[in-house]
Amino acid sequence: MDSNHRNPQSASPIPQPIRSDGAGGVDRGPRDIMRDRQNPNLLVPPQTDAGLIPNLRYSFSDAHMQLNHGGWSREITVRELPIAKTLAGVNMSLTPGGVRELHWHQQAEWAYMLIGRARITAVDQYGRNFIADVGPGDLWYFPPGIPHSIQGLEEGCEFLLVFDDGSFSDLNTLSLSDWFAHTPPEVLSANFGVPQEAFRDIPSEQVYIYQDKIPGPIETQRVESPYGSVPLGFTHRLLAQPPLRTPGGSVRIVDSTNFPISRTIAAALVEIQPGAMRELHWHPNNDEWQYYLTGQARMTVFGGDGSARTFDYRAGDVGYVPFAQGHYVQNTGSETVWFLEMFKSDRFQDVSLNQWLALTPSELVGSNLHIGADVLDKLRKVKWPVVTYPGFEYDPSKQ
Numbered sequence: 001m002d003s004n005h006r007n008p009q010s011a012s013p014i015p016q017p018i019r020s021d022g023a024g025g026v027d028r029g030p031r032d033i034m035r036d037r038q039n040p041n042l043l044v045p046p047q048t049d050a051g052l053i054p055n056l057r058y059s060f061s062d063a064h065m066q067l068n069h070g071g072w073s074r075e076i077t078v079r080e081l082p083i084a085k086t087l088a089g090v091n092m093s094l095t096p097g098g099v100r101e102l103h104w105h106q107q108a109e110w111a112y113m114l115i116g117r118a119r120i121t122a123v124d125q126y127g128r129n130f131i132a133d134v135g136p137g138d139l140w141y142f143p144p145g146i147p148h149s150i151q152g153l154e155e156g157c158e159f160l161l162v163f164d165d166g167s168f169s170d171l172n173t174l175s176l177s178d179w180f181a182h183t184p185p186e187v188l189s190a191n192f193g194v195p196q197e198a199f200r201d202i203p204s205e206q207v208y209i210y211q212d213k214i215p216g217p218i219e220t221q222r223v224e225s226p227y228g229s230v231p232l233g234f235t236h237r238l239l240a241q242p243p244l245r246t247p248g249g250s251v252r253i254v255d256s257t258n259f260p261i262s263r264t265i266a267a268a269l270v271e272i273q274p275g276a277m278r279e280l281h282w283h284p285n286n287d288e289w290q291y292y293l294t295g296q297a298r299m300t301v302f303g304g305d306g307s308a309r310t311f312d313y314r315a316g317d318v319g320y321v322p323f324a325q326g327h328y329v330q331n332t333g334s335e336t337v338w339f340l341e342m343f344k345s346d347r348f349q350d351v352s353l354n355q356w357l358a359l360t361p362s363e364l365v366g367s368n369l370h371i372g373a374d375v376l377d378k379l380r381k382v383k384w385p386v387v388t389y390p391g392f393e394y395d396p397s398k399q
Protein backbone atom coordinates (compact mmCIF):
# COMPACT_ATOMS: atom_id res chain seq x y z
CA MET A 1 0.00 0.00 0.00
CA ASP A 2 1.49 3.33 -0.94
CA SER A 3 1.32 6.34 1.33
CA ASN A 4 -1.70 7.68 -0.58
CA HIS A 5 -3.85 4.86 0.75
CA ARG A 6 -3.17 5.12 4.45
CA ASN A 7 -5.92 5.63 6.94
CA PRO A 8 -6.14 9.31 7.95
CA GLN A 9 -6.30 8.25 11.62
CA SER A 10 -2.75 6.85 11.33
CA ALA A 11 0.32 9.05 11.45
CA SER A 12 0.10 9.49 7.65
CA PRO A 13 0.58 13.03 6.50
CA ILE A 14 -1.54 12.41 3.39
CA PRO A 15 -5.05 13.77 4.02
CA GLN A 16 -7.95 11.66 2.76
CA PRO A 17 -11.62 12.52 2.19
CA ILE A 18 -12.74 10.32 5.04
CA ARG A 19 -14.78 11.64 7.95
CA SER A 20 -14.23 10.43 11.54
CA ASP A 21 -17.43 8.31 11.23
CA GLY A 22 -15.94 6.51 8.19
CA ALA A 23 -17.97 8.33 5.52
CA GLY A 24 -16.06 8.94 2.30
CA GLY A 25 -13.11 6.94 0.96
CA VAL A 26 -9.52 7.11 -0.13
CA ASP A 27 -8.65 9.47 -2.98
CA ARG A 28 -6.43 7.34 -5.27
CA GLY A 29 -6.73 9.51 -8.30
CA PRO A 30 -5.00 12.54 -9.71
CA ARG A 31 -4.81 15.00 -6.88
CA ASP A 32 -2.93 18.01 -5.56
CA ILE A 33 -1.99 17.00 -2.04
CA MET A 34 -0.59 20.41 -1.16
CA ARG A 35 -3.95 22.01 -1.93
CA ASP A 36 -5.84 19.26 -0.12
CA ARG A 37 -3.72 19.95 2.94
CA GLN A 38 -4.57 23.64 2.67
CA ASN A 39 -8.28 22.89 2.43
CA PRO A 40 -9.16 20.42 5.21
CA ASN A 41 -12.72 21.80 5.40
CA LEU A 42 -13.32 21.25 1.67
CA LEU A 43 -11.77 17.77 1.70
CA VAL A 44 -13.69 16.70 4.82
CA PRO A 45 -16.50 19.24 5.25
CA PRO A 46 -18.16 19.67 8.63
CA GLN A 47 -21.28 17.49 8.86
CA THR A 48 -23.32 20.69 9.11
CA ASP A 49 -22.37 21.78 5.58
CA ALA A 50 -25.21 21.32 3.08
CA GLY A 51 -26.81 22.75 -0.02
CA LEU A 52 -25.51 25.08 -2.68
CA ILE A 53 -23.23 27.97 -1.82
CA PRO A 54 -21.08 29.44 -4.60
CA ASN A 55 -17.31 29.70 -4.36
CA LEU A 56 -16.36 32.29 -1.73
CA ARG A 57 -12.59 32.23 -1.94
CA TYR A 58 -9.87 33.17 -4.38
CA SER A 59 -6.15 33.28 -3.75
CA PHE A 60 -3.92 36.02 -5.12
CA SER A 61 -1.53 33.12 -5.88
CA ASP A 62 -4.03 32.01 -8.55
CA ALA A 63 -4.19 35.48 -10.12
CA HIS A 64 -2.33 36.69 -13.23
CA MET A 65 0.76 38.78 -12.45
CA GLN A 66 1.34 42.00 -14.38
CA LEU A 67 5.13 42.44 -14.37
CA ASN A 68 6.73 45.78 -15.17
CA HIS A 69 10.10 47.39 -14.58
CA GLY A 70 9.29 49.16 -11.32
CA GLY A 71 6.89 46.62 -9.81
CA TRP A 72 4.05 44.18 -10.24
CA SER A 73 0.33 43.87 -9.66
CA ARG A 74 -2.35 41.20 -9.60
CA GLU A 75 -6.06 41.55 -9.07
CA ILE A 76 -9.14 39.67 -7.88
CA THR A 77 -12.27 40.98 -9.57
CA VAL A 78 -15.57 39.49 -10.78
CA ARG A 79 -13.49 37.82 -13.52
CA GLU A 80 -11.70 35.73 -10.87
CA LEU A 81 -14.39 35.53 -8.15
CA PRO A 82 -17.74 36.07 -9.90
CA ILE A 83 -19.81 36.59 -6.74
CA ALA A 84 -17.65 39.55 -5.64
CA LYS A 85 -19.68 42.29 -7.35
CA THR A 86 -19.34 45.08 -4.77
CA LEU A 87 -15.56 45.38 -4.44
CA ALA A 88 -12.42 44.41 -6.35
CA GLY A 89 -8.91 44.06 -4.93
CA VAL A 90 -5.44 44.66 -6.34
CA ASN A 91 -2.22 43.49 -4.69
CA MET A 92 0.66 45.69 -5.88
CA SER A 93 4.36 46.02 -5.20
CA LEU A 94 6.61 48.91 -6.22
CA THR A 95 10.42 48.80 -6.21
CA PRO A 96 12.42 51.60 -4.58
CA GLY A 97 11.58 54.50 -6.91
CA GLY A 98 9.00 52.42 -8.87
CA VAL A 99 5.97 54.49 -9.93
CA ARG A 100 2.32 53.58 -10.47
CA GLU A 101 1.82 56.30 -13.05
CA LEU A 102 -0.44 59.34 -12.78
CA HIS A 103 -3.99 58.14 -13.45
CA TRP A 104 -7.60 58.28 -12.33
CA HIS A 105 -10.68 56.06 -12.51
CA GLN A 106 -14.43 56.01 -12.09
CA GLN A 107 -14.18 54.03 -8.84
CA ALA A 108 -13.04 55.07 -5.38
CA GLU A 109 -9.68 53.63 -4.28
CA TRP A 110 -9.06 52.48 -0.71
CA ALA A 111 -5.60 51.15 0.21
CA TYR A 112 -3.76 49.42 3.05
CA MET A 113 0.05 49.53 3.12
CA LEU A 114 1.34 46.02 3.93
CA ILE A 115 5.12 46.41 3.75
CA GLY A 116 7.49 49.33 3.16
CA ARG A 117 6.71 52.94 2.34
CA ALA A 118 5.35 54.94 -0.55
CA ARG A 119 4.71 58.54 -1.52
CA ILE A 120 1.24 59.33 -2.83
CA THR A 121 0.03 62.46 -4.61
CA ALA A 122 -3.36 63.79 -5.72
CA VAL A 123 -5.07 66.98 -6.90
CA ASP A 124 -8.80 67.60 -6.50
CA GLN A 125 -11.29 69.36 -8.77
CA TYR A 126 -10.75 72.68 -6.96
CA GLY A 127 -6.99 72.69 -7.53
CA ARG A 128 -6.23 71.69 -3.95
CA ASN A 129 -3.31 69.29 -3.81
CA PHE A 130 -2.12 66.49 -1.59
CA ILE A 131 1.15 64.67 -0.96
CA ALA A 132 2.01 62.20 1.82
CA ASP A 133 4.39 59.39 2.71
CA VAL A 134 2.65 56.24 3.99
CA GLY A 135 4.00 53.21 5.84
CA PRO A 136 2.80 49.85 7.18
CA GLY A 137 -0.77 49.97 8.51
CA ASP A 138 -1.54 53.31 6.86
CA LEU A 139 -4.59 53.74 4.60
CA TRP A 140 -5.38 56.05 1.76
CA TYR A 141 -8.63 56.84 -0.04
CA PHE A 142 -8.98 58.60 -3.38
CA PRO A 143 -12.54 59.59 -4.30
CA PRO A 144 -13.77 58.58 -7.78
CA GLY A 145 -12.29 60.68 -10.58
CA ILE A 146 -9.50 62.23 -8.50
CA PRO A 147 -6.10 61.89 -10.24
CA HIS A 148 -3.28 60.37 -8.20
CA SER A 149 0.04 58.50 -8.18
CA ILE A 150 2.00 56.09 -5.96
CA GLN A 151 5.80 55.77 -5.78
CA GLY A 152 7.91 53.35 -3.76
CA LEU A 153 10.39 54.95 -1.33
CA GLU A 154 13.82 53.65 -0.23
CA GLU A 155 12.70 50.15 0.82
CA GLY A 156 10.03 49.70 -1.87
CA CYS A 157 6.52 48.66 -0.82
CA GLU A 158 3.63 46.24 -1.15
CA PHE A 159 0.01 47.21 -0.61
CA LEU A 160 -3.61 46.18 -1.11
CA LEU A 161 -5.93 48.37 -3.17
CA VAL A 162 -9.71 47.98 -2.90
CA PHE A 163 -12.13 49.53 -5.41
CA ASP A 164 -15.87 50.01 -4.92
CA ASP A 165 -16.86 48.03 -8.04
CA GLY A 166 -16.23 44.30 -8.50
CA SER A 167 -15.79 44.68 -12.27
CA PHE A 168 -12.95 47.21 -11.87
CA SER A 169 -9.57 46.43 -13.41
CA ASP A 170 -6.43 48.34 -12.55
CA LEU A 171 -5.21 47.54 -16.07
CA ASN A 172 -8.11 49.56 -17.48
CA THR A 173 -7.90 52.95 -15.79
CA LEU A 174 -7.55 56.44 -17.26
CA SER A 175 -3.80 57.01 -17.46
CA LEU A 176 -1.79 60.13 -18.16
CA SER A 177 0.51 58.46 -20.72
CA ASP A 178 -2.43 56.73 -22.47
CA TRP A 179 -4.29 60.04 -22.91
CA PHE A 180 -1.22 61.83 -24.24
CA ALA A 181 -0.55 58.94 -26.66
CA HIS A 182 -4.08 59.21 -28.03
CA THR A 183 -4.35 62.98 -28.40
CA PRO A 184 -3.33 64.64 -31.70
CA PRO A 185 0.06 66.35 -31.20
CA GLU A 186 -1.32 69.67 -32.50
CA VAL A 187 -3.96 69.51 -29.76
CA LEU A 188 -1.28 68.92 -27.10
CA SER A 189 0.61 71.87 -28.60
CA ALA A 190 -2.50 74.11 -28.52
CA ASN A 191 -3.43 73.00 -25.01
CA PHE A 192 -0.08 73.64 -23.37
CA GLY A 193 1.01 76.52 -25.60
CA VAL A 194 4.29 74.92 -26.64
CA PRO A 195 5.58 73.60 -29.98
CA GLN A 196 4.53 70.06 -31.02
CA GLU A 197 8.20 68.96 -30.95
CA ALA A 198 8.10 69.19 -27.15
CA PHE A 199 6.01 65.99 -27.18
CA ARG A 200 8.18 63.98 -29.61
CA ASP A 201 9.37 61.55 -26.88
CA ILE A 202 6.09 60.84 -25.07
CA PRO A 203 5.28 57.15 -24.44
CA SER A 204 3.35 55.53 -27.29
CA GLU A 205 0.98 53.67 -24.96
CA GLN A 206 -0.06 53.35 -21.31
CA VAL A 207 3.03 53.10 -19.07
CA TYR A 208 1.15 51.72 -15.99
CA ILE A 209 4.22 51.09 -13.77
CA TYR A 210 7.75 52.34 -14.49
CA GLN A 211 11.11 52.55 -12.76
CA ASP A 212 12.19 55.99 -11.61
CA LYS A 213 14.81 57.13 -9.13
CA ILE A 214 13.94 57.31 -5.43
CA PRO A 215 12.43 60.73 -4.77
CA GLY A 216 14.04 63.17 -2.35
CA PRO A 217 12.53 64.15 1.01
CA ILE A 218 8.85 65.09 0.88
CA GLU A 219 9.62 68.78 1.56
CA THR A 220 11.57 68.94 -1.71
CA GLN A 221 8.52 67.73 -3.67
CA ARG A 222 5.76 69.85 -2.16
CA VAL A 223 4.01 72.05 -4.73
CA GLU A 224 2.39 75.23 -3.43
CA SER A 225 -1.21 75.51 -4.64
CA PRO A 226 -2.95 78.92 -4.67
CA TYR A 227 -6.04 76.98 -3.54
CA GLY A 228 -4.34 75.20 -0.64
CA SER A 229 -4.33 71.50 0.14
CA VAL A 230 -7.28 69.07 0.27
CA PRO A 231 -9.49 69.78 3.33
CA LEU A 232 -10.21 66.14 4.16
CA GLY A 233 -7.00 64.13 4.40
CA PHE A 234 -6.66 61.22 2.00
CA THR A 235 -4.71 59.12 4.54
CA HIS A 236 -5.46 57.46 7.88
CA ARG A 237 -3.10 55.69 10.27
CA LEU A 238 -5.16 52.59 11.04
CA LEU A 239 -2.59 50.84 13.23
CA ALA A 240 -2.22 54.01 15.33
CA GLN A 241 -5.95 53.79 16.12
CA PRO A 242 -6.62 52.15 19.52
CA PRO A 243 -8.36 48.81 18.93
CA LEU A 244 -11.41 47.36 20.62
CA ARG A 245 -9.87 44.44 22.54
CA THR A 246 -11.73 41.34 23.68
CA PRO A 247 -10.41 38.01 24.94
CA GLY A 248 -8.91 36.35 21.85
CA GLY A 249 -8.27 39.36 19.68
CA SER A 250 -8.95 42.91 18.61
CA VAL A 251 -10.80 44.99 16.03
CA ARG A 252 -10.10 48.38 14.48
CA ILE A 253 -13.03 49.84 12.58
CA VAL A 254 -12.46 52.56 9.98
CA ASP A 255 -15.23 54.23 8.01
CA SER A 256 -16.52 57.73 7.25
CA THR A 257 -17.01 58.44 10.97
CA ASN A 258 -13.24 58.44 11.68
CA PHE A 259 -11.84 58.69 8.12
CA PRO A 260 -14.32 61.22 6.68
CA ILE A 261 -13.17 61.14 3.05
CA SER A 262 -13.84 57.36 2.88
CA ARG A 263 -17.49 57.73 1.90
CA THR A 264 -17.96 54.49 -0.03
CA ILE A 265 -15.66 51.98 1.68
CA ALA A 266 -15.78 50.83 5.31
CA ALA A 267 -13.41 48.32 6.88
CA ALA A 268 -12.47 46.44 10.02
CA LEU A 269 -8.98 45.12 10.70
CA VAL A 270 -9.48 42.01 12.83
CA GLU A 271 -6.96 40.08 14.93
CA ILE A 272 -7.86 36.50 15.90
CA GLN A 273 -5.42 34.73 18.18
CA PRO A 274 -4.86 30.94 17.94
CA GLY A 275 -7.92 29.12 19.31
CA ALA A 276 -10.10 32.24 19.00
CA MET A 277 -12.86 33.18 16.57
CA ARG A 278 -14.56 36.17 14.96
CA GLU A 279 -17.99 35.51 16.47
CA LEU A 280 -21.14 34.39 14.60
CA HIS A 281 -22.58 37.54 13.00
CA TRP A 282 -23.81 39.15 9.81
CA HIS A 283 -23.83 42.56 8.21
CA PRO A 284 -27.10 44.46 7.64
CA ASN A 285 -25.73 46.82 5.00
CA ASN A 286 -23.80 45.05 2.23
CA ASP A 287 -21.67 42.11 1.06
CA GLU A 288 -18.35 41.53 2.85
CA TRP A 289 -15.03 41.33 0.96
CA GLN A 290 -12.16 39.89 3.00
CA TYR A 291 -8.39 39.91 2.69
CA TYR A 292 -6.27 37.61 4.85
CA LEU A 293 -2.92 39.12 5.89
CA THR A 294 -1.55 36.35 8.12
CA GLY A 295 -2.30 32.88 9.45
CA GLN A 296 -5.00 30.41 8.50
CA ALA A 297 -8.71 30.28 9.21
CA ARG A 298 -11.97 28.71 8.22
CA MET A 299 -15.30 30.38 7.58
CA THR A 300 -18.70 28.79 7.21
CA VAL A 301 -21.26 30.92 5.41
CA PHE A 302 -24.93 30.21 6.16
CA GLY A 303 -27.15 31.10 3.21
CA GLY A 304 -30.58 30.13 4.56
CA ASP A 305 -32.84 27.28 3.34
CA GLY A 306 -30.54 24.67 4.87
CA SER A 307 -27.44 25.80 2.98
CA ALA A 308 -24.02 26.29 4.52
CA ARG A 309 -20.50 25.74 3.23
CA THR A 310 -17.09 25.96 4.87
CA PHE A 311 -13.99 27.36 3.20
CA ASP A 312 -10.38 27.46 4.36
CA TYR A 313 -8.41 30.71 4.10
CA ARG A 314 -4.78 31.62 4.44
CA ALA A 315 -2.55 34.67 4.02
CA GLY A 316 -3.03 36.12 0.55
CA ASP A 317 -6.61 34.88 0.10
CA VAL A 318 -9.72 36.90 -0.61
CA GLY A 319 -12.98 35.76 0.97
CA TYR A 320 -16.53 36.91 0.33
CA VAL A 321 -19.85 36.84 2.17
CA PRO A 322 -23.09 37.79 0.39
CA PHE A 323 -25.23 40.49 2.03
CA ALA A 324 -26.72 39.50 5.41
CA GLN A 325 -25.57 35.85 5.31
CA GLY A 326 -24.42 34.46 8.66
CA HIS A 327 -20.76 33.60 9.23
CA TYR A 328 -17.85 33.21 11.66
CA VAL A 329 -14.10 33.19 11.07
CA GLN A 330 -12.15 30.73 13.21
CA ASN A 331 -8.38 30.63 13.57
CA THR A 332 -7.33 27.10 12.51
CA GLY A 333 -3.57 27.54 12.89
CA SER A 334 -0.90 28.22 15.47
CA GLU A 335 -0.25 31.78 14.27
CA THR A 336 -2.43 34.87 14.83
CA VAL A 337 -4.84 35.61 11.98
CA TRP A 338 -5.08 39.22 10.80
CA PHE A 339 -7.70 39.96 8.17
CA LEU A 340 -9.64 42.85 6.71
CA GLU A 341 -13.44 42.93 6.46
CA MET A 342 -14.40 45.42 3.75
CA PHE A 343 -17.75 46.84 2.69
CA LYS A 344 -19.03 49.12 -0.04
CA SER A 345 -20.62 51.44 2.49
CA ASP A 346 -20.00 54.66 4.43
CA ARG A 347 -20.34 52.72 7.72
CA PHE A 348 -19.14 49.49 9.23
CA GLN A 349 -22.17 47.61 10.63
CA ASP A 350 -22.59 44.13 12.05
CA VAL A 351 -25.25 42.21 13.96
CA SER A 352 -23.98 39.89 16.69
CA LEU A 353 -25.87 36.62 17.13
CA ASN A 354 -24.92 36.52 20.80
CA GLN A 355 -26.01 40.11 21.48
CA TRP A 356 -29.28 39.65 19.56
CA LEU A 357 -30.21 36.66 21.70
CA ALA A 358 -29.08 38.35 24.94
CA LEU A 359 -31.40 41.29 24.24
CA THR A 360 -34.43 39.13 23.33
CA PRO A 361 -36.80 37.66 25.98
CA SER A 362 -35.02 34.55 27.23
CA GLU A 363 -38.27 32.48 27.30
CA LEU A 364 -38.57 33.09 23.57
CA VAL A 365 -34.95 32.19 22.82
CA GLY A 366 -35.19 29.13 25.06
CA SER A 367 -38.38 27.78 23.50
CA ASN A 368 -37.20 28.51 19.96
CA LEU A 369 -33.90 26.61 20.33
CA HIS A 370 -34.76 24.15 23.12
CA ILE A 371 -31.92 25.52 25.20
CA GLY A 372 -31.84 26.16 28.92
CA ALA A 373 -30.27 28.41 31.50
CA ASP A 374 -26.82 26.90 30.88
CA VAL A 375 -26.78 28.80 27.57
CA LEU A 376 -29.22 31.65 28.27
CA ASP A 377 -27.36 32.84 31.38
CA LYS A 378 -24.11 33.08 29.39
CA LEU A 379 -25.49 35.32 26.63
CA ARG A 380 -23.69 38.66 26.46
CA LYS A 381 -25.43 42.02 25.98
CA VAL A 382 -22.14 43.68 25.08
CA LYS A 383 -20.81 42.87 21.61
CA TRP A 384 -17.50 40.99 21.53
CA PRO A 385 -16.43 40.76 17.87
CA VAL A 386 -13.72 38.20 18.72
CA VAL A 387 -14.37 35.44 21.24
CA THR A 388 -12.37 32.62 22.76
CA TYR A 389 -13.45 29.56 24.71
CA PRO A 390 -10.70 28.95 27.27
CA GLY A 391 -8.77 25.79 26.48
CA PHE A 392 -10.29 25.38 23.01
CA GLU A 393 -7.98 24.24 20.23
CA TYR A 394 -9.09 23.68 16.65
CA ASP A 395 -8.63 20.03 15.65
CA PRO A 396 -9.62 19.09 12.09
CA SER A 397 -9.61 15.36 12.90
CA LYS A 398 -12.64 15.89 15.20
CA GLN A 399 -14.90 16.66 12.20
Ligand code: MN
Nearest residue numbers: 103104105109
Ligand atom coordinates in the same frame (compact mmCIF):
# COMPACT_ATOMS: atom_id res chain seq x y z
MN1 MN B 1 -5.67 54.30 -8.70
Ligand code: MN
Nearest residue numbers: 282283288341
Ligand atom coordinates in the same frame (compact mmCIF):
# COMPACT_ATOMS: atom_id res chain seq x y z
MN1 MN C 1 -18.25 39.59 8.83
